[in-house]
Amino acid sequence: MYFIGIDIGTTSVKIIAIDEDGKIVKSVSKEYPLSYPKPLWSEQDPEDWWKQSINGFKELLDDLDKKEVKAIGFSGQMHGLVTLDENDKVVRPAILWNDQRTEKECNYLNNEIGQSKISQWTGNLALAGFTAPKILWLKENEPDNFAKTKKIMLPKDYVAYKMSGVFATDMSDASGTLYLDVKNRKWSSEMLRVLGVTESQLPDLFESYEAIGCMKPDIAQELGLSKDVKIIIGGGDQAVAAVGGGVVKAGSCSLSLGTSGVVFTSNEDFFVDENNSLHSFCHANGKYHLMGVTLAAAASLKWWVEGINKSDDFDGLLNEAKDAEVDDQLFYLPYLMGERTPHNDPNARGTFIGLNITHERKHMTRAVLEGVAFSLRDTFEIMKAMGVEINDISINGGGAKSTFWCEIIADVLNVKVNKLNSNEGPAYGAAILAAVGFGRFHTVEEACSQFIKITESINPNEENSKIYNEKYGKYTKIYPATKELFKQLI
Numbered sequence: 248m249y250f251i252g253i254d255i256g257t258t259s260v261k262i263i264a265i266d267e268d269g270k271i272v273k274s275v276s277k278e279y280p281l282s283y284p285k286p287l288w289s290e291q292d293p294e295d296w297w298k299q300s301i302n303g304f305k306e307l308l309d310d311l312d313k314k315e316v317k318a319i320g321f322s323g324q325m326h327g328l329v330t331l332d333e334n335d336k337v338v339r340p341a342i343l344w345n346d347q348r349t350e351k352e353c354n355y356l357n358n359e360i361g362q363s364k365i366s367q368w369t370g371n372l373a374l375a376g377f378t379a380p381k382i383l384w385l386k387e388n389e390p391d392n393f394a395k396t397k398k399i400m401l402p403k404d405y406v407a408y409k410m411s412g413v414f415a416t417d418m419s420d421a422s423g424t425l426y427l428d429v430k431n432r433k434w435s436s437e438m439l440r441v442l443g444v445t446e447s448q449l450p451d452l453f454e455s456y457e458a459i460g461c462m463k464p465d466i467a468q469e470l471g472l473s474k475d476v477k478i479i480i481g482g483g484d485q486a487v488a489a490v491g492g493g494v495v496k497a498g499s500c501s502l503s504l505g506t507s508g509v510v511f512t513s514n515e516d517f518f519v520d521e522n523n524s525l526h527s528f529c530h531a532n533g534k535y536h537l538m539g540v541t542l543a544a545a546a547s548l549k550w551w552v553e554g555i556n557k558s559d560d561f562d563g564l565l566n567e568a569k570d571a572e573v574d575d576q577l578f579y580l581p582y583l584m585g586e587r588t589p590h591n592d593p594n595a596r597g598t599f600i601g602l603n604i605t606h607e608r609k610h611m612t613r614a615v616l617e618g619v620a621f622s623l624r625d626t627f628e629i630m631k632a633m634g635v636e637i638n639d640i641s642i643n644g645g646g647a648k649s650t651f652w653c654e655i656i657a658d659v660l661n662v663k664v665n666k667l668n669s670n671e672g673p674a675y676g677a678a679i680l681a682a683v684g685f686g687r688f689h690t691v692e693e694a695c696s697q698f699i700k701i702t703e704s705i706n707p708n709e710e711n712s713k714i715y716n717e718k719y720g721k722y723t724k725i726y727p728a729t730k731e732l733f734k735q736l737i
């Protein structure tokens with residue numbers, strides 16, 4: 248038996264097949280472009296997700312016994328606004344999670360409607376990347392497109408819809424729209440009224456491990472699969488990555504080093520932190536979770552390696568950076584796309600501070616890795632202040648390929664960092680949800696306990712932790728000192 252997990256990531260679609268014991272049999276990945284048509288904008292064409300998903304499936308299934316494929320589970324980048332017209336054609340490019348154009352709409356929601364109502368209705372506050380402010384933006388700036396929109400969905404739901412014909416989403420991904428009543432796991436009628444959207448424009452809600460239907464016969468035929476292959480809706484990539492990392496028990500913690508960086512804890516019950524500064528969302532196991540998000544984590548490294556150094560040699564640049572001593576005077580702020588946790592500031596910008604004549608590329612690469620780790624520590628500190636006790640974290644995402652970066656994170660957070668038998672994060676979690684939805688397991692927890700193994704633990708280095716603790720103290724002073732300047736510069 249094979250279960251397939253598909254993750255519609257920001258840089259690529261990743262598809263993996265696992266067997267009934269959770270062993271990865273094959274994995275493929277297909278890239279697609281990301282466009283920044285204007286400052287603050289970030290968009291993708293949903294058709295690219297679909298085309299590359301089909302190409303990826305064909306490659307994955309090439310040498311697998313197709314009749315053994317039983318179920319497909321989904322995961323995807325969260326918050327993206329996908330709009331379809333009455334003929335199910337995409338109305339405009341999807342507006343992504345890291346798009347920052349909605350400051351005005353967020354101010355309207357948080358200040359005019361008011362934070363207390365928004366939080367009471369949804370469990371969260373308006374942030375620029377969330378879906379609700381994007382709908383308000385569309386209504387105001389592209390009224391013809393708004394009028395044409397008959398279906399509103401999230402990235403993975405678009406691919407699942409094309410594959411199954413069922414208009415569906417799940418609680419974990421829907422949490423990031425800001426029009427789900429997270430606590431009660433239903434659409435918020437109050438928020439829909441504010442947005443001018445009706446429930447008929449929204450997908451039906453499922454839990455992440457539930458089957459929404461089967462593969463459409465024409466797609467099954469194209470891929471050589473049975474039309475009885477079950478489609479399991481899956482979830483937002485962060486909740487699903489947490490499943491892939493076994494973070495399903497209350498208090499357990501994961502860290503994702505994808506395009507974004509995320510610190511995530513699993514909770515039994517719905518909970519909102521004092522300042523509502525963390526995302527308070529439904530988990531993919533039917534319960535709840537909290538997370539904080541830095542918008543440019545591995546995106547900072549990709550920008551540095553590919554964009555600035557015009558190289559594709561990630562390992563080469565990272566190896567070079569190992570030679571640089573920890574330098575307590577050189578800092579990097581990773582706010583290339585504005586920032587969510589803890590500043591919630593679309594105007595924040597990336598910065599190197601403290602450069603001197605002796606600095607070389609290796610020092611700057613190291614500063615990039617450290618700056619992302621410090622930004623993740625900001626969320627970690629909020630969680631610790633809430634009384635969440637974190638002794639170890641499981642790590643996933645493309646950045647976790649670098650043991651050096653994992654070591655820096657262990658030192659900066661002063662916790663043990665666990666690498667797992669699968670570094671495929673969301674795609675692996677999606678395959679686990681497929682196995683649960685097919686009926687191989689009764690619960691997500693049962694599947695995780697059988698499939699997930701720690702392969703390597705990285706303990707913090709006491710001396711480096713001390714140095715980084717002091718360096719973090721200085722780091723936290725840079726954003727407040729530059730905040731007003733960033734605003735004036737934009």
Ligand SMILES: Nc1ncnc2c1ncn2[C@@H]1O[C@H](COP(=O)(O)OP(=O)(O)O)[C@@H](O)[C@H]1O
Binds near residue numbers: 647
């Ligand atoms: N060898 C490497 N070491 C560390 N990071 C890497 C390496 N190769 C790629 N990456 C990082 O992995 C990121 C992609 O991670 P991934 O989890 O696939 O992101 P997403 O799901 O957002 O598409 C790239 O942005 C890049 O910075």
Ligand SMILES: O=C(CO)[C@@H](O)[C@H](O)COP(=O)(O)O
Binds near residue numbers: 324345507508
């Ligand atoms: O906005 C969020 C979570 O709230 C991001 O985590 C996106 O879901 C995209 O994730 P990656 O592409 O970085 O995995």
